[in-house]
Amino acid sequence: MRFKTNLKNVRTFSKLVAALSTLEKIAWMRLDDENVRFTVIPDTGSQVWASLSMDFIFDSWQLQSAEAQNTINLELPLGPLQRALKSALNGTSASLRLTKKDGIPILSMTITTTTASANTGRDPYSRFSAHNNPRDNNDSHFNAGGDGDDDDGVFAAEPLETHLHREREKIITQDIPVRVLHPETVETIMQPKVREPDVHIQLPPLLQLKAISDRYTKLALASRATSSTTAAVTANFSPKLELSANMHGSLRLALTADTLDIASQWDGLENPELDPGQLNCLLADHPSTKFKEEGPDKWASVRVDGKDWSKVLSVGRLEGRVIACFADDHALILYVYVPQYDDASAEDSVVTYYVSSYSL
Template identity: 50%
Template sequence: MRFKASIRNISTFTRLTASLSLLGKDVWLQLNNEQLRFTVVPEQGSQVWAVLAIETIFETYTIQSAAENNTINLRIPLLALNRALRSALNATSASIRLTKKENVPLLSLTIITNNLTSIRPANSITTTNLNPENAPFPEDLSANDSFAEPNAAGFFPHDRETTITQDIPVVVLAPATVASIHEPVCPQPDVHIMLPPLLQLKAISERFTKLALSTSTSATRDRRAADAPASSSRLILSANAHGVLRIGVETPALKIESKWEGLTNPELDPEQVEGGEEGIRVHASTRMKERHGDEAWSVVRVEGRDWGRVLGVGRLGGRVIACFCHEHALILYVYLSNEDTESVLTYYIASYSA
């Protein structure tokens, strides 16, 4: 089993792992000859199924395994991976490979830099080593991975090229282990709509959630309202096929809503819909376009704090299409484009009952 790649877009890789770490502790990374798949399936909250073109993150890329399509499945701690990547943001070059030390599988991130005064190593990485051929310090490092020399104020010398290697413990998953993991099955979406800027949505959503929780404080003193804190933190999201999106919250003491108009409802691609043109004609979203008034709205109810964490994906940029499955789920497609390819991150957010 072999995997090695040079990283072409360390900034995107870092922001991606940061957004995923908000939703779960570990990520299932599937590598093969054709693509990268990042999957986060927490016990509670939103799921992420991100399919990225190899070129989105890596430049040179070598993979080999006994599995079909040279597939390798890894479970990686997101916090450790993100910390290691952050330390490489100002590096001259960075590469990553799958290795093993003392029979423990590791992802080894190697950073080469000439401007060491701008880089501090990430703390809390399980194993961190300096290349002894280039390093001016002893190979035996302290347990807390602090590389500071007594008179260096925590910085490396800046008069030579230095290589820093950070090792992240991983678990190699057998094909049978992941064979039963599948994306959630959802009904046909009723509404497809292009979302406004996610950072704008995030600010409003967090404000509404705080207002709802603050107004429920007095209600929780009444035993009959024991469930108020959980239900009051849920946001009501709705959209129609006429370019309108609403987000609001409703409690016994508060009702507030924001609305966006003039948004785009993307047309379905016949090549992506079963049955082609005929499939589009009978699709749920086509029927929704003919409705008006209250019947024209597709509604989902999401937990406010979980929704706020999902909107953290806005740091990656790109266009975002929301698919509303009435009273069932909200699916977000986040499209990331570079010069040659377009990758998509898929977020599944379950809807609570009314």
């Protein structure tokens, strides 16, 4: 089993890992000849399934295993990986290698950085100023030749003195402990299956949506603290926010509580066209078609945990477009399309979030 690669798109890779780590401390990473997949399945809360092409974050990789497509399955802690990538952000290059240390499998990240150093002192060339060209004076040591040339081939040795800045290369190694998973173990990790969505809509900027969602959550918590006499009850409480969308470009975020009833609405959003070739039914029979025919008053809704929803929206740091698919009163699926900035012709990678709906 062998895996060795150089890293590219380190900043995007770091943002992805940071978003995943808000949901869980451990992730499953699956490597094969074509893709790298990250899966996060916490005990409670939203699940994540990220599929990236190998050349999105890796360069000049070597991958070898006894499994089909040279598949390697690893369980890795996201915290150490996030810290290692943070160190690599300011480096000139970084590489990743699967190896062993004291019999324990690790992903070893080697980061190359450069630091500027300066030696202060007199510059021996400072006397060669524009107003003091050595070839213009009568110093015989700088005579180009001809009469009076007294160069005897012997030069006086001088100490090296320079104030020029020099770059020094520095190597940093970060070791990330991992577990190599058996293929039979990962067969039980299945992506949730949901019915065809009733509404699909492109979300507004996630950081904007997150700011409003967090505000609603804080208001609900403050209201709960005012009305509750038990601090423990308030600490374990997480408000439920209602997200609704229709097939006419509208999205609504609402909070209803004992003393609160507030909502925000976005209009003019895009309902992307579906690809008939990707559907399990005729487009005319698709639930979203029926929702659209019933007009703008026909909404699909889900109820999400306010604190968990805030973690999900952290994926907004990837700055990709996000399509939300609503299965009314059942689940919300977010497809985050991450562009490959150095190759405009390449297909976007997809990070999929599965968010269950809470019942009333």
